[in-house]
Amino acid sequence: MQPIKMLVDFFDVRLGVRDLYAKELNGYLLPRNVNAWYTLGAVLVVLFKLQIITGILLLMFYVPDAEKAFASVQYIVNEVPFGWLFRMLHAIGANVIVIALLLHMLSVLFMGSYKGRREFTWLSGFIIFNLTMGLCLTGYLLPWSQLSFWATTVATDAAGAIPIVGDYLVEFLRGGPTVGNQTLGRFFALHVVGMPLALLGLIGVHLFCVKRRGISSPPFGPDYSGNETLPFFDHEKHSGGIPFFPNYFVKDAAVICFFIAFLLAIIFYAPGLFFPESAFQPADPFLTPPHIKPEWYFLWAYQTLKIFPSEIVGLGVQGVFMTFLALLPFIDRGPERRPGKRPLFVTCYVLGILIFVAISVWGHYS
């Protein structure tokens, strides 16, 4: 034990680590009845770190050129030691991140955690969500397969339905009239530098808001007390709660392990789950595949554009839905957070999930 104590002393006299531990880890108290849904934020932090690490490894061999991109990905998968693993962790990891993001958002919605002066936490989360979708969209093009090429063509086409600016927007996104090398260049720059940098900053803002305001108590059981909306700033404390470290940290670690096991299980037992046939063919602008579909999390948007007689109505519906979601903490202002006592909003959320699933399944089979 002596060497450990010496090591801690070494850091303590320089950085005051014992004081940090006492205040920020062991002394940072969470509500007594905090549940597993609260671990999803930490799961997301870890999954994003994994994306950054695997992304850097892929970058060592990937070539962002329409002539070479597909071959470079094949080289990573077939020739580079463990290249297949990093590629799968990155590509399937993106899908697992979207699943974790949706679950995190749903838990926040059902527990009303956006209430009690947490508008900034919600808004930063909402922007993070959109940026993540952007990262997925830009990343999808990079392997330059038939799937990448045509899914990006369909997705960028949708912007053309916006009146007046639509055509300019399509050209701006593509860097030309059609998807080509210029599109690959801008998507690559956004995917590896622009969006990750913005996302890192925003995750910092999000965590700052969570920590500064104080985590909300779960709206269940005898511990629940309604939110007081005070006219001044107040940090929500949880005296008598459980320490973040080691008590809560163990719970976080268990759910993080579960998600990593889930990711590895897909890689080893269902590697083709997110890779249709067209993901293995190089992009060919002169050969439109018969069934081109966006990723599962964009299917709802893709199908909404097809349901309505004109695409502009579909875009309008999506715009209204996203605006409602962005402004939710300003719309649902009541202090009540117990799901059973908020029938209107909880019914909206349940209906929202059912419609999302139904439209996505419809989009998949249509």
Ligand code: HEM
């Ligand atoms: C990369 C994405 C994200 C990361 C890393 C992240 C991280 C976190 C963490 C660590 C917490 C505290 C623990 C917890 O409740 O899970 C949290 C809470 C919260 N997050 Fe996120 N989050 C992300 C995305 C989002 C999104 C998309 C939304 C909603 C649009 C959102 C809304 C919230 C809210 C309102 C809270 C406060 C919960 C409370 O105080 O009880 N987050 N987030």
